[in-house]
Amino acid sequence: MAATPTTPESVKQITYLAAALKAPRIIEAATRLADQARDAGWTHEDYLAAVLEREVSARNASGAELRIKAAGFAARKTIEDFDWDAQPATRQQVGALASGGFLTEARNVVLLGPPGTGKTHLATALGIVAARHGHRVLFATATDWVTRLTDAHRQGQLAGELARLRRYGLIIVDEVGYLPIEQDAANLFFQLVSSRYEHASLILTSNLPFSSWGGVFGDQAVAAAMIDRIVHHADVLTLKGASYRLRGRGIDSLPSIIATTGETSN
Numbered sequence: 001m002a003a004t005p006t007t008p009e010s011v012k013q014i015t016y017l018a019a020a021l022k023a024p025r026i027i028e029a030a031t032r033l034a035d036q037a038r039d040a041g042w043t044h045e046d047y048l049a050a051v052l053e054r055e056v057s058a059r060n061a062s063g064a065e066l067r068i069k070a071a072g073f074a075a076r077k078t079i080e081d082f083d084w085d086a087q088p089a090t091r092q093q094v095g096a097l098a099s100g101g102f103l104t105e106a107r108n109v110v111l112l113g114p115p116g117t118g119k120t121h122l123a124t125a126l127g128i129v130a131a132r133h134g135h136r137v138l139f140a141t142a143t144d145w146v147t148r149l150t151d152a153h154r155q156g157q158l159a160g161e162l163a164r165l166r167r168y169g170l171i172i173v174d175e176v177g178y179l180p181i182e183q184d185a186a187n188l189f190f191q192l193v194s195s196r197y198e199h200a201s202l203i204l205t206s207n208l209p210f211s212s213w214g215g216v217f218g219d220q221a222v223a224a225a226m227i228d229r230i231v232h233h234a235d236v237l238t239l240k241g242a243s244y245r246l247r248g249r250g251i252d253s254l255p256s257i258i259a260t261t262g263e264t265s266n
């Protein structure tokens, strides 16, 4: 114990003030760091900075955790969990995206490739990166997004919903192409893409090359206009190879889909 400990009165006051600031970690940090500061001869400024730093880093960590929980990921997957031996060609691109710069520039990411090649994994991992960088994130399949937009539209709330969604730094649309999207819904989806264009990021995953999106959205013109906006500021990553799910199961390939996605370009 130091020779001149803080008076019980000021400790009580710190407890009260930290609670009023809703910064409970300050209570613990203030007394513990005060002893350390006295022993090490810190300046008052060093001490204050150290106390505030504890509160801020704890807040950032718990904020990131809340944003990850609120994102609605199907499973928690990180870049550290990803086995690059299976996708060596994309390592550098993903590494660059992991700095989070694409979010501040409102750039998009498109992950293309056959089933099981890690599209959802990497989309989720980049979503977690975004949450850790302080961005709000929402993850859902294309079908779920369509349902959500259709409901909003039916209630006359589409504009409000799109405005609300723009407050999310990142929206992930998983599995574009697994199910066809009706023409009305395709228009709503187009509005989602337009409303985020150059404002906030999108990540899309698809087992189909862009050339097949016209079939998914039931309209070549809508698909073309949408792809144009998505790709204008985007990184397109093409994953290749056999399904990671089927590794070691003695199954080398899945039928047909592999043949159609083989020629994914730009």
Ligand code: ADP
Pocket: 077, 081, 082, 083, 084, 086, 087, 113, 114, 115, 116, 117, 118, 119, 120, 121, 122, 205, 244, 245
């Ligand atoms: P896709 O969305 O392309 O169909 P997923 O991302 O869902 O594929 O991957 C299928 C499963 O295999 C998931 O559990 C995922 O975590 C895992 N997986 C896929 N690729 C890799 C990889 N390169 N390293 C580690 N796990 C992987």
Ligand code: MG
Pocket: 119, 120, 121, 174, 175, 205
């Ligand atoms: Mg997937």
